[in-house]
Amino acid sequence: MGKILLVGINSQYVHTNLAIRYIKNYVENYSSLKLEIYESSINNQLSAILMDIFEKNPEKIIFSTYIWNKEFVFKLVKEIKKIMPDTAVILGGPEVSYLTAEIMNENSGIDFIIVGEGEKTTLEFLSKGIEDVKGVYYRKDGQIKFNGYQLPISDLDEVPFPYSEEELKNSKNKILYYESSRGCPFECSYCMSSLDKSVRYFSLDRVKEDLKKFLHAGITLIKFVDRTFNIDKRRYMNLWKFLLDNYREEVTFHFEISGDLFDEETIEFLEKVPKGFFQFEIGVQTINKKTMNAIKRENNLVKLKNNVLRIKDNIHLHLDLIAGLPYEDYDTFKDSFDYVYSLKPEMIQLGFLKVLKGTLIFGQVETYSYKFLNFPPYEVLSNEFISYGELTDLKKIETVLDYYYNSENYPKSIEYLLKNHYERSFDFYEDLARYYDSRGHFKVSHKQVSIFNHLYEFYVYKGFYDIEIFTEYLKYDYLTLGKPGSYPYWIESVKNKEKYNEILKKMHFKSIREGHNKTEFEKFKYNVISDEAKEVEILFIYNRKETKIQEY
Structure with a gap:
């Protein structure tokens, strides 16, 4: 038998496809067959993936098909059949396990579809005649055939570590x-x-x-x-x-x-x-x-x-x-x-x-x-119960929620804003999303400093009181993220440089220069740590995991 290629097209590079690893190890553990894994992601060029697969010259290609890669895989199958017409194309996974005959009728490049649990069915499919295997849809005499479902594996310990x-x-x-x-x-x-x-x-x-x-x-x-x-x-x-x-x-x-x-x-x-x-x-x-x-x-x-x-x-x-x-x-x-x-x-x-x-x-x-x-x-x-327009509004709220909550970059400033100006959290994110929409911000990508700027400008636009206090909270959040290359226009830097250098001399840095690279020092007109109306100086110490804070 020629080369058998298991293909996983992931949603991101950092992800791994568990299913194709289970299948590879199961088949190789219970037979003399050898399978090869090829992984890529939907973010890569289809033409580049097509070239990779062609150069591997497989006799059979088995695709793992999910909601995030189905359209990509179907397009890829069509192109594969143009340049490798004799290569058998097999699909498996949840996205092809329902209305399966319909999928095969609509996609002539798909030769077989494995439904349900894949390990045992794939082994039998590769080892036996197709008419003796359950769990596989196949073509015969111009029709789609299916011999019934495969029973799931009863003892999962049979499945090797992936x-x-x-x-x-x-x-x-x-x-x-x-x-x-x-x-x-x-x-x-x-x-x-x-x-x-x-x-x-x-x-x-x-x-x-x-x-x-x-x-x-x-x-x-x-x-x-x-x-x-x-x-x-x-x-x-x-x-x-x-x-x-x-x-x-x-x-x-x-x-x-x-x-x-x-x-x-x-x-x-x-x-x-x-x-x-x-x-x-x-x-x-x-x-x-x-x-x-x-x-x-x-x-x-x-x-x-x-x-x-x-x-x-x-x-x-x-x-x-x-x-x-x-x-x-x-x-x-x-x-x-x-x-x-x-x-x-x-x-x-x-x-x-x-x-x-x-x-x-x-x-x-x-x-x-x-x-x-x-x-x-x-x-x-x-x-x-809900209209397309309302769901679109929630989509926009989802975006600002990711920016200002899920990023975990604005804990102090958002907490202050909600506590002082909104009775319910949803109203704030709805308000912010409408502001973004009115300014066209959803239509362009943003660097981190722009997202900070938009929140400051939103506060000004709303005419909320105590903008001086809010700006101090926003400044704290900004400086907590890491050593800034430059300050946004709304930050007033009032650091005591002599005091800053004296503090660094007492720390375990090789030089003052290294200390400056790994820290920041700023005076705040409002104590954003204790939430008190008094000045405070804060040293931000940056390391790989988190920013440490020292008050002076």
């Missing part, structure tokens, strides 16, 4: 994905994972063995792709205690969790986890009771809030919202936004409903008058 020792050694600056379970017990109407309601687990011993490999290699960010990691308390506590026993300062483990499932014992444990070691993504999605019922996702909002506030000081938190859900109009979405904002996570991910084929909500399109994009990412355009 990463080689060499790859781990060379992936310290990449995001590596890992799973300790497959499936999800919940039935959220918008989610593909709800289709696999049973949950299968890798054994605890196997997972611990795998985690040791990540820790030993010094990988800085490992993202668990388990749909809800904290289902089984005995299991997740066992694994978290194991990770804590093997703590490494530079390593972060990311988990998708349900925030209202933790009991007091778990919260007390999480309060003691070293800061930055764990990162949680929590899907709040909405606080509207009617919406929660419609999407089959119930959150205990009181318990969720209590749990988040208890652990937020040492667990890095991402909280998710989804706009465009049933019964969630623009006004009720404001309530969901304010609820999440009040919890002060590190990131608020304001997402928009994707109407995915195969999900329950896809079958409710007529019920709720959904209009959505007919191509990836299948994002909602409107429904009977």
Whole structure:
């Protein structure tokens, strides 16, 4: 057999494709076949990827297909068939696992589609005659054939660890994905994972063995792709205690969790986890009771809030919202936004409903008058509860939210602005988005200093009082980011240079020049640290991880 090429087209360079690694190692472990991996990203030129694949001269190409790369892969397949007509093109992944025959009829360059779990099916597909294999759509006599679905792997420990020792050694600056379970017990109407309601687990011993490999290699960010990691308390506590026993300062483990499932014992444990070691993504999605019922996702909002506030000081938190859900109009979405904002996570991910084929909500399109994009990412355009114009406004709010909240660059200035001029957080971001729109700021890209300038100019435009105090908070946020090459026009520098040099002489720098390069010193007319109406001088000490502050 000629060369078999597994292709992963990722959304970003730092990402890795877990599926093709599982397939490669599974097939090679249980047969004499050898597979080669080729990875790129949607940000690279299609023509360059086409050339790379052509030069590898594969007999079979297997593409991993997702919502972010489907259109790219389909275009690539058409071009491959022009220059390599005899090469078999196989697709797999969630984006081709539903309405599969229709996809093949519309895309003649696709020879086969593997549906469902890929490891065992791919091995059989490459080893047997196609008519003896389940889980594969294929062409025969001008028709699309399918022999039924493959049963999922019952013992997941059969699936080898996806990463080689060499790859781990060379992936310290990449995001590596890992799973300790497959499936999800919940039935959220918008989610593909709800289709696999049973949950299968890798054994605890196997997972611990795998985690040791990540820790030993010094990988800085490992993202668990388990749909809800904290289902089984005995299991997740066992694994978290194991990770804590093997703590490494530079390593972060990311988990998708349900925030209202933790009991007091778990919260007390999480309060003691070293800061930055764990990162949680929590899907709040909405606080509207009617919406929660419609999407089959119930959150205990009181318990969720209590749990988040208890652990937020040492667990890095991402909280998710989804706009465009049933019964969630623009006004009720404001309530969901304010609820999440009040919890002060590190990131608020304001997402928009994707109407995915195969999900329950896809079958409710007529019920709720959904209009959505007919191509990836299948994002909602409107429904009977929210208009396209209102969703467009939320898109703009999402942008300024990323600039001024998720960046974590404006903690002091935004807090001051909200505390003194707005009753609810949503109103501020809505106001700021409208200001951006009126000035045409959404139509151009911005350097960091421009984003600071826009916030200052917004404050002036609104005519808010105490602009001198606000400017001091904004100056503090700006100087906290790193050694400035230059100051924005609204910063008045009033540093005492002689005092600055005397302070540096007492510090452990090789020279005054090195001290200047790694610090900044400024006088503030208002004490932005203690929030008092008195002057303060602040030394900003810059290092790789964070800026340290000393008052004088």
